[in-house]
Amino acid sequence: MVRIFSLHFSKWKLLLLAGDLGVFYVSVLLGLLLNPRVNYAAWEFLNQYKISVLIVGLTYLTVLYIGNLYDHYQDFRRRVNLTYVAAWALAGTILVITLLYFPFAPFIGRQWMVRQALAFVVLLVMWRYTFSAVALPKRLQQKVVIVGAGKAGHRIMAAIQHRENCGLAVVGFVDDNPRKIGTKIAGLPVLGSSKQLSELIHQFNINLVVIAITHEKSPGLISALTRVSLNGCQVIDMPILYEFLSGKLPLDHVSDLWLLLNILKNNKVYYRHVKRLLDLGLAFLGLALSWPLFGIIALAIKLDSPGTVFYRQERLGQEGRPFQMIKFRTMDQDAEDQGPQWANEDDPRITRVGWLLRKLRLDELPQLFNIISGEMSFIGPRPEREIFIRDFQQPVPQCRTGRRANDPPGCVIIYGYNEQIPFYSYRLLVKPGITGWAQVMYPYASSLEQTKEKLQYDLYYIKNMGFCLDLAILLKTVRIVLFGRGI
Secondary structure (H helix, E strand, C coil): CEEECCEEECHHHHHHHHHHHHHHHHHHHHHHHCCCCCCCCHHHHHHHCHHHHHHHHHHHHHHHHHCCCCCCCCCCCCHHHHHHHHHHHHHHHHHHHHHHHHHHHHHCCHHHHHHHHHHHHHHHHHHHHHHHHHHHHHHCCEEEEEECCCHHHHHHHHHHHHCCCCCEEEEEEECCCCCCCCCEECCEEEEECHHHHHHHHHHHCCCEEEECCCCCCCHHHHHHHHHHHHCCCEEEEHHHHHHHHHCCCCHHHCCHHHHHHHHHHCCCHHHHHHHHHHHHHHHHHHHHHHHHHHHHHHHHHHHHCCCCCEEEEEEECHHHCEEEEEEECCECCCCCCCCCCCCCCCCCCECHHHHHHHHCCHHHCCHHHHHHCCCCEEECCCCECHHHHHHHCCEEEEEEECCCCCCCCCCEEEEEEEECCCCHHHHHHCCCEEECHHHHHCCCCCCHHHHHHHHHHHHHHHHHCCHHHHHHHHHHHHHHHHHCCCC
16 A cells, blocks of 8 residues: 555556556657657747647546546456446547637647547557456455454454455454363354464564454554564554455444544644635636526426425534535425435435436535625535434443453443444534535445444545545536436
């Protein structure tokens, strides 16, 4: 993993991006060499049209990202994936022609654009095939041992096994419980205790040690981990690796202190101020571009079902401040006559026009006024209703079995209280948004368990929020609007 700004990136994903950039610049040069009308040096062309070439390159990379072609776990040696690469590269070419050639034909040559585009498609397919041929076997060489054979160890092992070709191969577990040593857990052996960690790393050629212990760590374990880290083996905390693999935080395996330290570490005052300026600029631009749609949508809603055009509902914003969120109405007027209810993807209360508006995310357009008034942002956790938040924050006792010698068998001790959905209050630390990381990764939540799952993505965003993550969310939102799928 490589850390850039507040996010962890795979070195393979960065290599994939660097290769695409290299392919693009080679295609630019080939476009010049294959054009008989160009009679000046390549550097003169690049100097003269540097802005146009930069826009072309950024357009290609953006289109490839929207097409989910930076998922480095894909095998680009498969014919279907190579076809997908070529199709998205051609889609980028069409967008480039639309953006540059028609409005700026005198400033960038048509012959160059055609030859460059053909060279880019061919080279990109060759590069992606080569990447998978070289990278996929190499990824499987990094061996992992998990310290802790409990629930946290099980969960991180499952996350690693779920990501095929992620580059991590779990050799086994290390645990200080003598009853577990020598047994197998989910098919993998418990190799020994933390005292044997250095020996096991040398014996099995371990590259990465994952600490999967939620409770307090013993001095002996800390000493063993310090030694192996100083000897060159990478040591990583389970939540960090889990969020890297899955894009969410494991709620059951983090603490308030862990969240506090990690959120404070990424605290960016400048980001919040600049983000507010960007929100205002994009909101006014959005209203200027979309105002004709307001009348069309309003007419469609009135013709489709009786009731109001707009739907107002009180939600809780930053720091729990209530505000009136505005949307185009997508459900029957009497949708909540029986009281507040969960909404789901196939909700029978959704009208025909409402289904289309939700699919295209057009029902969210009136929330541009919420952004201008400062109640919402473009990017952030979705605002929730107070009645649900109140339920999610109800204190629930935390229990464990007795550990003292004089504790009777089956003794259960209450050692504290937590929210019904742990850490749900953290969602209220930031301004809610029209779209967010949870929205693009896990769109619908219609139960308590699904809400808990969705919160894991919201906490990932709160911990890692920054301009890079915001841009990724916007591009994923475009993918959902265009194709109805996110991840």
